[in-house]
Amino acid sequence: MDTAVPTVLVVEDDDDVRARICAAIANEPRLALMADVATFHAASSVLGRKIPRLALIDLELPDGSGADLIRWLSTQSEPVDSLVLTVFGDERHVVSAIEAGAAGYLLKGEDSMQIGPSLIKVLEGEAPISSAVARHILTRARRTVLSPATRDPQAERLTPTELEVLGFIAKGYSAPEIAALTNRSPNTVPTHVRNIYRKLSVHSRGEAVFEAMQLGLIAPEVSG
């Protein structure tokens, strides 16, 4: 296998969905499947040996939380893009995953033909975001402005431009439309979205390491 090809780890307990995603990755020559597992412990074991470039993780695993895996991966020195596998792409699931350090989400029900290109886009720096998720982030940011008692330090750090981009996304505009409306380069919108994701994740790597240790994610063979 060509080592230059980005590797992908799939953590999904539903065999059909996992098989469908694996098939889609196999059909994409620019990606290589590193492993596909169905449980938290199996994923921990794989990650103890090797770190993938991309990780597709279901949040609700039978023996643990996918968010903990994402949180642990965000502490790694090697660049890892974690994506949440979700059926609905709803704000509750996606935002909680983003706050754990996910770079975006992948819909389980998406056309299998679209899965490969979507993953490539993530590797190229884009970040998937729905209008519902953007709406949720905007609501948090507005709440911060209106009431000091509910300050959200993460939302507070969003720049006016990022908030503007979020507003357009929440209204259903696509990235090219936003770029056209705001007279910006089409490439800048995904960058803004990625920055938003980054700001919403845990505050520091040290904090993430501590949380991972508290959760027992960092085993000697993993952290060593």
Place this chain on the structure above:
Amino acid sequence: VKSTSLRFHSITVLSITLFVAYSWLVFHLHDAQPDDSQVTRFSAAEFAPGSESEWTAVELAHNWRQFDLAIAEGWYRFNFELQTLPVTLTALYIPKLSQNLAVFINGVEVGNGGSFETPISRNWPRPLLFPVAPEFFVEGRNEIVIWLVSEPAGRGMLGDIFLGDRDVLGQAYDNRHLLKVTLPAALVVVLVILACLLTSITYRNRRDSQYAWLGASMIGLMGHSLPMLMTRIPVPSFYWEWFQHCCIGFTVLFVLIFANRFVGIDKDRRETIAFFTLFLLAILSLSIGFTEHQALYYAWGGTVWGGLSVLLGTIPAYTLTKVMIKDKDPQKVMMLASGCMMIFFGAQDELFVAGLISGEDGYLVHYASPVVAIVFTAILFSRFVRASLDAEKLNKELETRVQQKSDELAQTYQRIQAMEREQLLAQERERFNRDLHDGLGGYLAGALAMAERLSGDRSSLVSTLQDATDEMRLMIDTAEASGADLGMIVGTMRPKLERHLNCAGFELHWTVLDTHHVNELGPSAAMQLVRIAQEVVCNAVKHSGGSLMRIRLANNDCDNRVALSFSDNGTCHRLSRERGNGMRNIQARANQLNALITCEPKGELGGLTVSLLLPSMSSSLQPMTSAPVQGKCSSGVKKSHLV
């Protein structure tokens, strides 16, 4: 019951004993005389009521009220023999007198009691002591002459006089001065303090006026006691005497009112009668001062005022006696006993004023006042303290009850909130079920049918299942739409609409502008909005034959509403079909949003434009009706109003 009765009788006997003993003590102290072995006592004299009158022998004490009220001045002469001149310091001591006097020994004045100018000095209760040097005496016959002046006439009085050792008489003078001057002054101070305390209680508790009435009676008594403290009166004699009479009269009235309030009588006609009687008497008495008949008032004023006061004083005594017998309350026994003592002293004073007794010791009523004041005040204070404690206890009970009620209310409120939440939850569940049934259920049923029919190509099945998934995503997104603005809710529906349009070969132009604030759209309203959009897009895809759909959210400039418009570039010959079930559904959903639906046959893109007009906050106060939208925005455009 026996214990209570025994206690009642014990306190009754004790109170009467104590007050009799106190009365005896007062009289005993007034009877104290210097040691006769070292002094010479003169109990008789020769009296001449004027410089031209004949000398007549009189017994001391000599009270002019008993003989002639017209006497304004008189001379007393005492003769005695001295074998040898005294070698020690000598003094002349006059313990009992009224008005003012001057003393002459062998024709030389040795002293006087103050000014003889009108109004003259008054030495009524005050003893006088005149040191006499040995040079004033001669061996053999000596003569003492006392010139007594009364203003008004008839008020003069002279008791026994004493001549002898200055130290012995000085001690007697000091004792008498303490009894007749210093002690009354202290009593006045006590009365003032008690009156202030009682008034302060009433100020704190306005509804309970008994304290103020007792305080007022003490002030009146204090006014009546002022002659004990003053030798020079500040006003002419008539007004001073009138003031004294008013003080005692109104003091008794205040005691009467106090006693009524004390036993719980709030209204008593006798109070009104007594007040107006005293008031009229005061006015009448005062008016006499402006006439030449002042002598008449001097002669009878004291008797009238005194008699009336004693008469009024029997009313509270009767009231308290009646209640005491009924309640057998030891407090009332003590009050009554002390009150009777005061009436006794007061009656003695009035007999003196009427000239029926010599009254050489002057007024005695003020000696009863402190006892009465202290007893009454102590009882009232105990009542006040008990009432305060009771009030505190009641307040605590009330607080506890209020707290209990508050807790109950809070629990009830929580229950109501829980019920409301449950109700809302039930409504939301019902809505969700309805949406699942209408939306997702339809897709799944279709998918099932397709799966049964299809053998090879499953693309339709996949598409249907994709629609079902999209539908569910939409439902979840709208369920979380609470608090979102209209633009965001519209934004949520784009993926599904766009997928539908793209599948049908339509191109989507999407415009969502900032709009007026509309009423908050909850999940249910958001879902209605989505359904309307789905229905309109579905109709366009099915019937328009166009290739372009523009969805635009913006303010409707002409009527302050917010318009969500759907324009296509297809044919417009489908209005009749639009009036079918689909449009009826749209209309029903629009009604629930309080919105208006308009159709423009030749819209912006040449095809049909369907607009959903939502009321903004400023316009929502006026409920939307089905009346056609007229005005600038409709000029030149044919509109079909379906609502």
